[in-house]
Amino acid sequence: MSEGFERAISADAMTIEDMAADWSAMRRMSKSWSAERQAELEEWLARSPAHRVAYLRIEATWRRTERLAALREPMRKTPSAASVKRIAWRHLAAAFGLVLLAGIAAESYFSQPRGQLIETPRGGQERLLLADGSQVELNTDTAIRVNLSGQARAVELVRGEAFFQVKHDASRPFVVTAGSHKVTDLGTKFLMRMAPQSLHVMLMEGKAQLENDSSREKAVVLSPGDVAVATAETMRVTRKPIHDLSESLAWQHGAIIFRNERLADAVAEFNRYGGRPLAVTGEGAADLKINGTFQTGGAEDFAGIAHEIFGLHIKRENGNIVLSR
Amino acid sequence: MLQGMADNTGPGFGDAYPRKQGALITASDVDAWFEREILPLEAALMHFLQHNWRNKSDIADLRQDIYVRVYEAALKEIPQAAKPFLFTTARNLLISRMRREQVVPIEAVSDVEALETAIDEPGPDRAAIARDELRRLQTAVDKLPPRAREAFMLRQVDGLSGAEIAQRMGVAEVTVKFHLKEASRILANLLYGEPADVKRPQ
Numbered sequence: 001m002s003e004g005f006e007r008a009i010s011a012d013a014m015t016i017e018d019m020a021a022d023w024s025a026m027r028r029m030s031k032s033w034s035a036e037r038q039a040e041l042e043e044w045l046a047r048s049p050a051h052r053v054a055y056l057r058i059e060a061t062w063r064r065t066e067r068l069a070a071l072r073e074p075m076r077k078t079p080s081a082a083s084v085k086r087i088a089w090r091h092l093a094a095a096f097g098l099v100l101l102a103g104i105a106a107e108s109y110f111s112q113p114r115g116q117l118i119e120t121p122r123g124g125q126e127r128l129l130l131a132d133g134s135q136v137e138l139n140t141d142t143a144i145r146v147n148l149s150g151q152a153r154a155v156e157l158v159r160g161e162a163f164f165q166v167k168h169d170a171s172r173p174f175v176v177t178a179g180s181h182k183v184t185d186l187g188t189k190f191l192m193r194m195a196p197q198s199l200h201v202m203l204m205e206g207k208a209q210l211e212n213d214s215s216r217e218k219a220v221v222l223s224p225g226d227v228a229v230a231t232a233e234t235m236r237v238t239r240k241p242i243h244d245l246s247e248s249l250a251w252q253h254g255a256i257i258f259r260n261e262r263l264a265d266a267v268a269e270f271n272r273y274g275g276r277p278l279a280v281t282g283e284g285a286a287d288l289k290i291n292g293t294f295q296t297g298g299a300e301d302f303a304g305i306a307h308e309i310f311g312l313h314i315k316r317e318n319g320n321i322v323l324s325r
Numbered sequence: 326m327l328q329g330m331a332d333n334t335g336p337g338f339g340d341a342y343p344r345k346q347g348a349l350i351t352a353s354d355v356d357a358w359f360e361r362e363i364l365p366l367e368a369a370l371m372h373f374l375q376h377n378w379r380n381k382s383d384i385a386d387l388r389q390d391i392y393v394r395v396y397e398a399a400l401k402e403i404p405q406a407a408k409p410f411l412f413t414t415a416r417n418l419l420i421s422r423m424r425r426e427q428v429v430p431i432e433a434v435s436d437v438e439a440l441e442t443a444i445d446e447p448g449p450d451r452a453a454i455a456r457d458e459l460r461r462l463q464t465a466v467d468k469l470p471p472r473a474r475e476a477f478m479l480r481q482v483d484g485l486s487g488a489e490i491a492q493r494m495g496v497a498e499v500t501v502k503f504h505l506k507e508a509s510r511i512l513a514n515l516l517y518g519e520p521a522d523v524k525r526p527q
Contacts, residue, residue, distance in 0.1 A: 016389065017510060025505040028480055029487025029498065053359070053392040060360045061513040062481075068462055069482050127499050254506065292382040297507075308381050 015293070018253040019044070020054035024062055117158070119143040122274030123297055125251070133167035134174060139193075139251050140273045140296070161193035163249060168206075180214035181230055190222075191248055201228040202245050210235065256294050263288040263306065267323070275299045282325035285312060355399045362407035363395060367517035369408075370415060377419055387422070391415050465515040469508050476504035477512075 023041055027033055045052050119142070120126045126138045131148055138144065142160025147153075155164075157178040166174045168187030176183045176192060178199050183192065188206030192199065201210055203222040210228050211219035217235050222228060225245065228237045247257040256273075258266050264286035267278040273296040280286050288310050294302055303321045306312045315322045370391070374384050394414050404410035466474055472494070479490045487505075491498045 017385070018506065021506040021509050022502070024509060025502045026487075029490070029502060029505065031486045031488070049393045049396050050389060052356075053396050054389065056356055056359055057364060057392075057513055057517065058509050060364050061509055061516060064516060065462055065466070065477075065481050065512060067459060068466065068478075069484070124500060125503055126497060294382075295510075305381050308379070 015250070015253050015255055016048075016050050016054045017058070018255065020051065020058045022253075023055060024058045028062065116147075117143055117145050120160070122272070132169065132172075132174075135165045137163040137252060139163075157192055157194060159194055161191070161251075163189070163191045163252070165189045166206075180232070181210065181212050184209045184211075186221075191245070197231055199230045201230070202226070202240075202248055203228075204242065204245055204249075250293070251296060254296050256296055258290050258292055258294070260289050260291060262286060263290055263310075263323070266290050266302075270294075270296075270299050270302055273297050277320045278303060279320055279322045280324070281322060285310075285323060285325045352400070355396065355403065358399060358403050358407075359392075359396060363392070363411060364517050366408055366411055368520045370411060371518045372520070373412065373415060374419075387415075387418065391418055394418065461516070465512055468515060469511055473504040473508040473511070476501050477508035480505060 023044065026037075027041070030037070045055060118126065118128065118138070120138045120140060122141045124138075124140060128136045128138070128146075130136065130146065130153075132153055134153070136144065136146075136155070139161040142162055143158035144162055145156040145158060147155075151172070153169075153172055153174045155174070155176045157176055164174075164176065164185070166185040166188055168174075168185065174185040176185075178192060178194055181199050183190065183201055186207035186209065188208045189204040190206075190208055191202040191204070194200075201208070201222065203224055203226045205224055208222050209219050210222060210230065212230060212232075212235065215233055215235075217233070220228065220235060220237055222237065225239045225242055226237050227240055227245070228235060230236075244259070247259070250257045256269055258269075261269075264280050267280050271277050275297045276299050278299050288306075290306070290309075292305070294305075299321060303314050303323060306323050307314050312323045312325060315324065367388070370388065371384070374387055375381070378384060378387060391411070391414055395411055398404065398410075398414070466477065469477060475494060476490055479485045479493060485493065487498050487501050490501045494501065
């Protein structure tokens with residue numbers, strides 16, 4: 001699916017590591033690993049020794065931690081002990097009701113006549129295959145409402161960020177609304193993100209139309225590479241190389257990529273993913289420019305790097321990490 | 326259950342590369358050597374990189390590049406002594422990076438000569454690792470975020486599949502994968518990238 005984008009950012013060790021972790025996790029989750037999947041894995045490994053060493057390292061970690069099972073071996077011999085343990089785990093699971101709800105929502109929304117709300121928690125991600133064959137990937141702290149039963153295919157972006165790959169159907173347009181804004185697909189891949197005062201739409205492939213119901217501004221037709229920033233009154237479109245746009249999808253691999261980003265904006269980006277909140281204070285610190293690839297949820301590492309590069313002080317206040325000059 | 330590279334469906338099995346002497350060296354030999362000899366040196370390697378490269382955000386990339394070079398060299402001939410080979414490779418890479426980079430941190434340049442001596446940095450004591458392995462694994466697992474730990478333990482201790490874990494945790498399978506990936510990446514860094522004996526009680 002997003003093959004082209006994966007390749008575009010594959011140079012980063014962290015992204016390769018993420019893909020290696022993806023393969024290892026998928027292999028261990030599956031009950032019957034098919035010959036086809038194995039062939040795909042081997043093809044990926046053969047593509048570069050960088051893939052292979054990253055995979056070896058993650059695999060070694062999985063194997064090494066198998067020893068943990070041995071710790072519990074005596075308990076497992078009696079069935080009652082095993083079932084007690086299962087119950088304990090279930091209680092643990094129940095403690096995280098919120099995520100649980102999101103999971104149930106994802107499973108049952110096909111059967112809901114009215115648009116069903118699908119949410120991801122902070123730091124979460126979800127990939128949805130819709131009944132019409134379109135795909136939606138939700139980033140952290142995101143909510144959408146899907147209703148495919150009407151004349152048009154309607155999705156509402158309630159909050160957060162989502163990447164859409166729409167199966168084009170001229171007779172049933174795919175319409176994504178966000179507040180008063182409306183994106184109508186003309187056969188596309190696009191990323192939509194709601195910021196507090198604006199909506200960002202990036203078009204990777206195909207064509208889409210963006211309009212604002214509550215403004216007199218004309219609808220604009222977006223082409224690949226277009227980045228539209230729409231506020232309540234205005235719409236501004238700039239063109240970027242597709243490679244730059246693909247970096248905006250690094251979250252699909254658990255990464256954030258900054259190119260000449262203001263420190264204050266970078267910190268805000270990190271905070272979207274939960275974990276320990278970061279803050280920047282002090283004259284001029286917010287405007288320092290940062291580059292690089294980071295792990296979503298790697299706030300501590302990020303603070304360490306900011307300290308290292310800019311000589312910023314790191315303070316911990318009420319569970320927050322405060323960076324200052 | 327498919328686990329490990331040694332099983333017959335594992336990737337790389339039977340891939341043969343010509344060896345200098347005419348004998349054959351297989352990718353799975355190199356994989357096993359890499360896991361046995363190189364990965365346990367990662368903590369020492371990270372220590373070395375952190376002390377000799379100023380830009381910390383490069384370190385994951387540097388480690389990866391060093392591993393690639395070591396792995397590719399081993400496909401031709403497995404080095405006799407892993408540790409000197411790894412650190413010579415690391416040193417050469419750092420030096421060539423410094424020469425190539427347009428912007429070289431002053432500190433990094435001044436450290437080039439220190440690279441030679443840093444190679445004798447003591448790595449983790451293997452006997453200590455073996456003795457403390459289980460405790461170390463538990464300590465590492467305890468550091469995982471709660472949901473990632475839960476998913477990981479259900480897989481590694483209870484041997485559940487992705488679908489079973491999803492059902493147990495009440496989440497979609499993609500979310501299970503997300504947690505397992507996070508767990509495996511954090512554990513790789515904790516188990517290989519950090520020294521074994523940070524908080525060993527006396």
